[in-house]
Amino acid sequence: MKITAARVIVCAPGRNFVTLKIETDAGIHGIGDATVNGRELSVVSYLQDHVVPTLIGRDAHAIEDIWQMLYRGCYWRRGPITMAAIAAVDVALWDIKAKAAGMPLYQLLGGASRSRMLCYPHARGTDLPALLERVAALRGEGYRAIRLQCGIPGIGDSYGVKRQGPGLPEEQVWDIGKYMRFAPKMLQAVRDAVGEEVELLHDTHHRITPIDAARLAKEVEPVNLYWLEDLVPAENQEVYRLIRQHSVTRLALGEIFNSIHDCRELIQEQLIDFIRVTPVHAGGITQVRRIADFAALWQIRTACHGAGDMSPVTFGAALHFGRWVPNFGIQEFAGHPREAAEVFRCAWSYDGDGHLLSGEAPGHGVEIDEAAAERFPYRRSYLGNVRLEDGTAWNY
Ligand SMILES: [Mg+2]
Incomplete structure (x- = not known):
C-alpha cells in the first residue's frame, strides 16, 4: 500500500x-x-x-x-x-x-486493557464562589475528577481562568506571593465543599520557584490532591528532587516534552507520578507508547495532555492509546469549541459518568470534513505573555 x-x-x-x-x-x-x-x-x-x-x-x-x-x-x-x-x-x-x-x-496496539478512560475537565472561576459553582455544575455532568483554576485576589487573573482569543499575545500579571497565600486555601475550600470522593487536580503552569513548589506540595498534603501539575519549568530536572524531598503530594509533568529523553531522568529517579506526554507533541503513538512502557517500570502512570489545542484527532489517538496502555492514569479533557464538531467527526465520546470512550470505528475514529474546514480560515493567535508586577518577564 x-x-x-x-x-x-x-x-x-x-x-x-x-x-x-x-x-x-x-x-x-x-x-x-x-x-x-x-x-x-x-x-x-x-x-x-x-x-x-x-x-x-x-x-x-x-x-x-x-x-x-x-x-x-x-x-x-x-x-x-x-x-x-x-x-x-x-x-x-x-x-x-x-x-x-x-x-x-x-x-x-495489543487490545483493550479497559473499557473506558477516567477523564478530568477544567473548572475555572474568577473567584472562589464562581469556582465552587463551576465544580458543582461539572459534578452534575458526572465528572469524578476535576482540575481547579481560580483567579487570585489582588491579581484578578491567574493561569487557566480566562480563555485566550485570537490576536497578538495578551499581557498577564503574576505574583508568586499572592498565589502562594491563596492556592492552599482555595484547594482546601473545594475539598471541604465536595468531600473525599472527588479527585481534585491543580496546575501551577511553571509559575513558582523550586522552594515554593516544595512548600506548596507539602502544605496541600491534607487536601489529598490527585496531583499538582507543572510546578516549575523542567529544563533543570534536578529541582524536582528538592520538591520530592519535602512532600508526598503526587506530581504530574511533561505536557511540553517531545522526546523520551526529556523525561528519562524524571522517570528513572521516580521524581514524578504521572507523565503527561500526548501523541501530537511527543512524536505520535510510536514514541508515546515507548515512554509509557519505560514509565511502567517505575509504576508511573500516563495522563495525556488534553487542553483545547489538542485537536479532536489527537483525542482519537490518545483514547485508543489509553484503551490499550497498561499503566493508564487519567485523560485531560478540556473540551473543544462548539464549531469544531462541524469540521471533525469523532467516534470517541464522553459517557456522562466521568469517563471517555474510544469508540469502535476502524482507525482512530476521527474524520475531517475538508469543505467545512474551509469555512473556518486560520486566525493568528498566541499564548499570553506573563510578567511580574514590576514588569519582569515570567513563564507562561
Ligand atoms: Mg497543564
Whole structure:
C-alpha cells in the first residue's frame, strides 16, 4: 500500500488546528494532528515544504521505518516543531493501518486493557464562589475528577481562568506571593465543599520557584490532591528532587516534552507520578507508547495532555492509546469549541459518568470534513505573555 498524496489542512473552528491527511493507492486515507498552539504555521511549512515530498511512494504500512527516517534523517532531532510533524505522519499512518485491518486502533496496539478512560475537565472561576459553582455544575455532568483554576485576589487573573482569543499575545500579571497565600486555601475550600470522593487536580503552569513548589506540595498534603501539575519549568530536572524531598503530594509533568529523553531522568529517579506526554507533541503513538512502557517500570502512570489545542484527532489517538496502555492514569479533557464538531467527526465520546470512550470505528475514529474546514480560515493567535508586577518577564 503506497502513499500517493499528503496535504496539510489548516482551519480555525473556534481555534486553530493543523491536520495532515495522507492518502494511499488502496483508497484508504488517514489523518494526524500537527497543532502547536501559537506557532501553528511553522509546522505547516515543516510538513509541506520538507516532509510531504519524502513520503510519496513509500509503503504506508512501514510506520516504524518512516518514524525513524524522519527522526534520524533530519539531523536536527527533537524539538516541538519537528516532533509534531513526525507525530502527524505517525498518527495518520496508524489510522491507515487500522482501517486497512478493519479494526479500531487499540486492537493493533495489543487490545483493550479497559473499557473506558477516567477523564478530568477544567473548572475555572474568577473567584472562589464562581469556582465552587463551576465544580458543582461539572459534578452534575458526572465528572469524578476535576482540575481547579481560580483567579487570585489582588491579581484578578491567574493561569487557566480566562480563555485566550485570537490576536497578538495578551499581557498577564503574576505574583508568586499572592498565589502562594491563596492556592492552599482555595484547594482546601473545594475539598471541604465536595468531600473525599472527588479527585481534585491543580496546575501551577511553571509559575513558582523550586522552594515554593516544595512548600506548596507539602502544605496541600491534607487536601489529598490527585496531583499538582507543572510546578516549575523542567529544563533543570534536578529541582524536582528538592520538591520530592519535602512532600508526598503526587506530581504530574511533561505536557511540553517531545522526546523520551526529556523525561528519562524524571522517570528513572521516580521524581514524578504521572507523565503527561500526548501523541501530537511527543512524536505520535510510536514514541508515546515507548515512554509509557519505560514509565511502567517505575509504576508511573500516563495522563495525556488534553487542553483545547489538542485537536479532536489527537483525542482519537490518545483514547485508543489509553484503551490499550497498561499503566493508564487519567485523560485531560478540556473540551473543544462548539464549531469544531462541524469540521471533525469523532467516534470517541464522553459517557456522562466521568469517563471517555474510544469508540469502535476502524482507525482512530476521527474524520475531517475538508469543505467545512474551509469555512473556518486560520486566525493568528498566541499564548499570553506573563510578567511580574514590576514588569519582569515570567513563564507562561
Ligand atoms: Mg497543564
